[in-house]
Amino acid sequence: MHSEQTRRTTLLASAALLALAACWGSTFFMIKDLLDRVPTLDFLAVRFGIAALVLVAVAPRALGRLSPVVRRHAVVLGALYGVAQILQTAGLAHTPASVSGFVTGLYVVCTPLLAAAILRTRIPPVTWVAVTLATAGLAVLALDGFSIGYGELVTLTSAVLYALHIVGLGAWSTAQDAVGMTILQIIVIAVVCTLATAHDGIVLPDRAGDWASVAYMAVVVGALGLLGQTWAQAHLTPTRSAIIMSMEPVFASFFAVWLGGEDLTTRLLLGGAMVLVAMLTVELAPRRPVEGEVAHIAV
Secondary structure, rough: OHHHHHHHHHHHHHHHHHHHHHHHOOHHHHHHHHHHOOOHHHHHHHHHHHHHHHHHHHOOOOHHHHHHHHHHHHHHHHHHHHHHHHHHHHHHHHOOOHHHHHOOOHHHHHHHHHHHHEEEEEEEEHHHHHHHHHHHHHHHHHOOOOOHHHHHHHHHHHHHHHHHHHHHHHHOOHHHHHHHHHHHHHHHHHHHHHHHHHHHOOOOOOHHHHHHHHHHHHHHHHHHHHHHHHOOOOOHHHHHHHHOOOHHHHHHHHHHHHOOOOOHHHHHHHHHHHHHHHHOOOOOOOOHHHOOOOOOOOO
């Protein structure tokens, strides 16, 4: 009975991360349009500021229930994510968007390496096969020529920070602390992004449609998305989580074709299929009990 309940919880956690990847993918064409009028860092500061206010209003006592250790963990995770957002934005100014998307997606490779080094997690061979396939699929989806320069190196740094965030959530998050950890993470992310852009003032959206997009990305994708990720990673290994979330560019391509009017190409089909197979491989492969456990640490 306990194993059946655990299996259902794990399946629900995987579904939550897949839904998060779909939400992330749905925002690409909205962000692309919005950033023509609002600077990126200003958008991030407003987005996460709104997300923090909404979560505090909905669950005002959640922060008070966190222990000092959990609060410290949440602050570290929020800082990692916030700095990663800033570096990814800085890198995007010096590299094509497609290359930026691929390099950012390399958190799929960084996550198992960091999990093995920090958590002493044994990564089974089938997972490495899935990681390699997902990375190749991202390359097919995104790349049309590639060179290493300042933009790529800064973006790679952001990918490492995203991987550290995934590993940290896997090690520190618990289901009972998910709401409080999410709120504190988002508050820290909002503070980091605001500090990065406050020196020249913050530009706010001036159209009703832009505010609707910001609200969707703040509440649904930002607040609920990070809440779902924090809860889900209490039940999944970091590497498994990273591979599921690598579906983001596949969903982004799907929405770009469906809603953005882009052409459906062989590259999109092939790359998307490779990432999908990688996700199914890690989800359906038989695993020993020790490989299904989440390595939690208290520091």
